[in-house]
Amino acid sequence: MDTERQSSPLRTIAILSRGDAAARREATAQNSRFVRVFEALAAAGIDAFPVIYDESFASAVRDQLLTADGVLVWVDPIHQGKTRAELDGLLRDVAARGPWVSAHPDVILKMGVKEVLYRTRHLGWGADTHRYDSAASFHNQFPARLRASGPRVLKQNRGNGGQGVWKVEALPDRQGMVRVLHAQRGSMPEDMPLDVLLARCEPYFGWGGCIIDQAFQPRLPDGMIRCYMSGAKVAGFGHQKIKALIPPPPEGPEAPEAQPGPRIMHGPDAPQFQALRGAMEDEWTPQMMTTLGIDEPSLPVIWDADFLYGPKDAAGADTYVLCEINASSCFAIPEEAPAAIARTVKQRLMRIESPQAQG
Structure with missing residues (x-):
């Protein structure tokens, strides 16, 4: 393999994240939160450099990215009021000019949005899930569904950190009233007319295009399992006792009992998750790719699928x-994941170098 590496030019990877002008000036591989990824890429013979993005210097970022063979992107859908709208256009342009981008914005729109829950509801990971494409359909259909099927969870199509995710339950003794709890940390339950909630959610149709509605999972207190993927292979797991959508204790949302537990990281061979690993690698990921029209080389080099325990x-x-599937900014990651990322990146670069692989 050393001979092959020496006979082909050194490939370069840009690692893109959001920051301000000061962060851009001071960015190095060593002071980056992705330092372990830089180290794993270097160990695989791949040169990588950090690129800090903000809309105010987008043109300079574009020029940097065009010097790389590939771009790995870690930017949340929403950050301090800023969306990825301008960045996604920039990344599409860069990808059209040669460098491959992971995750490509068009791939994120297929798998890294809440709509994936509706489009893949027939898979083994699916649940009672509905989609509202307009405010009119939301107003017409959601109230009856809430009354008929018990607590629901509403999710805006694009978001992170619990933004735009609501648990909703009807108050049987109060006609037209609901109790809602926002998934963002520090939220408190609110009782309000259902019409007020519907109006509050209407802006989600502008940014994300739809609202997804899932049945609430009663085993939520048992925790969430984050299955980390690199391409089509499991790179590790994280298990966490989450507190989002669980009412805080009487002491309030800042009480110690209201705080989420630590995410306990595990490698891909963790015995307690092998049934989930087998389902992800052998069934659900291939089925998702077929359903969404994504080929394996287009899967993100790092992404995660968040699971709750079902019955x-x-x-x-x-x-x-x-x-949820996170494909825009999947971090933190298990200690085994940087090496998995480097392996996947190397495979992608080999496809670029080998015309036979692309055929």
Whole structure:
């Protein structure tokens, strides 16, 4: 393999994240939060450099990215009021001019948005899930569904950190009233007329295009399992006792009991998650790719699928319900993940170098 590496030019990877002008001036691989990824890429014989993005210097960022063979992107959909709208256009332009981009904005729009929960609801990870494409359909359909099926979770199509995710339950003794809890940290339950909630959610149709509606999962207090993927292979797991959508104790949302537990990271071979690993690698990821029209080389080099525990099956084994896929900015990651990222990047670069691989 050393001979092959020496006979082909050194490939370069840009690692893109959001920051201000000062962060851009001071950025190095060593002071980056992605330092372990830089180290893993270097160990694989791949040169990588940091690129800090903000809309105010987007043109300079574009010029930097065009010097690379590939771009790895870690930018949230929403950050301090800023969206990825301008960045996604920039990344599409860069990708059209040669460098490959992971995750490409068009791939994110297929798998890294809440709509994936609706489009893949027929897979083994699916649940009772609906999509509202307009404010009119939302107003017409959601109230009856809420009354008929119990607590629901509404999700704006694009978001992160719990923004735009609401648990909603009807108050049976108060006609037209609902109790809602926002998933953002520090939120408190609110009782309000259902019409007020519907109006509050209407802006989500402008940014994300739709609202997704899932049945609330009663085993939420058992925690969330984050399955980290590099391409089509599992790179590790994280298990966390989350507090989002769980009412805080009487002491309030700042009480210690209201804080989420630590995310306990595990490698891909963790025994307790092998059934989930087998389902992800052998069934659900290939089925998702077919459903969404994504080929394996287009899968992000790092992404994660967040699962809640579903009802036990007839044999008493756990089932899993997908609640989100993160493809825009998947971090922090297990200690095994940087090496998995480097392997996937190397495979992608080999496809660029080998015309036979692309055929």
